[in-house]
Amino acid sequence: MSTHPGKQATLHRLEKLDKKYIWHPFTQMQEWEKEPQLIIESGKGCTLTDVHGKRYIDGVSSLWVTVHGHRKKEINAAITKQLGKVGHTTLLGLSNVPAILLAEKLVNIAPKGLSKVFYSDSGSTSVEIALKIAFQYWQQKGPQFQKKTGFLSLTEAYHGDTIGSVSVGGIELFHATYKPLLFPAYKIESPHCYRCKYGLSYPECQKTCLVHAERTIQKYASVTAALIIEPLVQGAAGMLMQPPGYLKKIRELCTKNNVLLIADEVATGFGRTGKMFACEHEQVAPDILCIAKGITGGYLPLAATLTTDEIYRGFLGDYREFKTFFHGHTYTGNPLACASAIASIDLFRSEKILSKLQPKIAYLAKGLKQLRALEHVGEVRQKGFMAGIELVNNRLTKEPYPVNAKIGSRVTLECRKQGLIIRPLGNVIVFMPPLSISLKELQRSLQFLHASISEITKNR
Numbered sequence: 001m002s003t004h005p006g007k008q009a010t011l012h013r014l015e016k017l018d019k020k021y022i023w024h025p026f027t028q029m030q031e032w033e034k035e036p037q038l039i040i041e042s043g044k045g046c047t048l049t050d051v052h053g054k055r056y057i058d059g060v061s062s063l064w065v066t067v068h069g070h071r072k073k074e075i076n077a078a079i080t081k082q083l084g085k086v087g088h089t090t091l092l093g094l095s096n097v098p099a100i101l102l103a104e105k106l107v108n109i110a111p112k113g114l115s116k117v118f119y120s121d122s123g124s125t126s127v128e129i130a131l132k133i134a135f136q137y138w139q140q141k142g143p144q145f146q147k148k149t150g151f152l153s154l155t156e157a158y159h160g161d162t163i164g165s166v167s168v169g170g171i172e173l174f175h176a177t178y179k180p181l182l183f184p185a186y187k188i189e190s191p192h193c194y195r196c197k198y199g200l201s202y203p204e205c206q207k208t209c210l211v212h213a214e215r216t217i218q219k220y221a222s223v224t225a226a227l228i229i230e231p232l233v234q235g236a237a238g239m240l241m242q243p244p245g246y247l248k249k250i251r252e253l254c255t256k257n258n259v260l261l262i263a264d265e266v267a268t269g270f271g272r273t274g275k276m277f278a279c280e281h282e283q284v285a286p287d288i289l290c291i292a293k294g295i296t297g298g299y300l301p302l303a304a305t306l307t308t309d310e311i312y313r314g315f316l317g318d319y320r321e322f323k324t325f326f327h328g329h330t331y332t333g334n335p336l337a338c339a340s341a342i343a344s345i346d347l348f349r350s351e352k353i354l355s356k357l358q359p360k361i362a363y364l365a366k367g368l369k370q371l372r373a374l375e376h377v378g379e380v381r382q383k384g385f386m387a388g389i390e391l392v393n394n395r396l397t398k399e400p401y402p403v404n405a406k407i408g409s410r411v412t413l414e415c416r417k418q419g420l421i422i423r424p425l426g427n428v429i430v431f432m433p434p435l436s437i438s439l440k441e442l443q444r445s446l447q448f449l450h451a452s453i454s455e456i457t458k459n460r
């Protein structure tokens with residue numbers, strides 16, 4: 001692509017400034033500083049365009065957030081309209097119109113029984129809030145529940161990067177360093193069938209993992225406030241899929257043992273798995289629901305923690321009783337973000353997003369099947385529009401690629417050359433396009449993935 005020399009100098013300067021000033025997340029900056037980097041200038045639909053004018057399919061929904069594509073007319077208009085009224089006002093001691101209207105919409109689409117909305121601004125904060133609400137709920141419920149201070153979570157879990165959410169996380173690479181800062185959480189083995197911790201295979205195993213989960217829940221119930229889970233898919237761990245019925249059984253075990261269930265739908269919410277929320281696949285209603293990412297259609301930082309009336313009522317009392325939930329973030333319920341979320345949720349209905357998604361999910365499944373044939377593809381995992389392709393050094397033994405092979409990053413760079421932006425999770429290639437992607441764009445993305453994986457793994 002030829003670029004005008006004047007523009008070339010500006011672009012050069014941009015890259016220099018980036019390297020001079022920005023510390024990028026989850027990035028080894030020593031490498032970043034040495035390598036040329038991709039700088040995005042604009043987006044439209046499922047296409048992102050870099051500063052040189054090269055176009056890419058957004059194969060990772062700008063980190064799992066974009067739902068209806070970029071610069072969606074209705075969302076742009078909703079934000080612009082709200083800008084004409086007010087950009088931000090606080091929810092501390094005041095309310096605002098979009099926050100109120102959105103809360104009603106969220107309660108209407110959420111699993112049954114969730115009736116109160118507590119806003120924040122990221123997936124991590126929505127989890128932090130869920131943990132604190134669960135903890136405080138039991139503390140205020142009565143002296144016989146005061147020992148219920150702990151949390152149960154899954155190994156390989158990812159719930160965000162703040163200290164509370166890291167405490168209930170389980171990804172060694174991300175979380176081990178911070179152990180001295182964390183509160184301990186009781187662990188249930190991740191029900192990851194490809195690398196089953198019990199050496200069994202599904203379905204002959206008869207979900208032995210659930211027998212172990214039950215024992216752990218029973219053992220710690222009296223000292224546990226809540227169990228937190230990513231329903232159906234442990235995303236950041238590499239798109240690990242739970243066997244059917246797993247979530248439903250976990251719900252039953254929590255109810256039976258008087259442990260609150262927190263569903264972290266930050267990644268799975270807003271259509272990602274083919275239904276509005278992943279919990280719906282197993283007719284599960286959690287006691288607390290965490291949502292973020294796709295909530296605004298992928299435009300602005302917004303999150304929400306939904307609870308039942310029963311939990312909410314546990315915080316009511318005379319102000320001198322100090323049952324108040326003493327928590328709040330400055331941009332809580334930001335009107336621009338809420339306006340964007342209202343427009344996005346309305347689009348789900350007006351554009352029949354979920355029913356239109358079903359044939360695309362089937363198309364994706366077919367395409368992914370072809371990737372399975374590649375020699376170094378160990379497993380392909382898919383739930384709706386969440387897909388992970390695990391690359392292995394040896395398919396028979398499932399031996400992973402060594403870290404220094406940087407296989408995921410290399411496939412990512414190859415995909416970029418072709419015109420597809422993705423971001424790997426270690427040796428797992430993640431494909432998570434906007435729900436609005438066309439069949440043609442899906443087809444091209446799958447071709448790029450196939451070609452890139454073949455190219456990078458051919459001599460290894």
Ligand SMILES: Cc1ncc(COP(=O)(O)O)c(C=O)c1O
Nearest residue numbers: 122123124158159160235266267
């Ligand atoms: C399941 C889950 N929970 C929480 C988070 C954290 O969200 P955020 O990055 O917005 O803090 C993520 C992010 O990927 C996630 O996948």
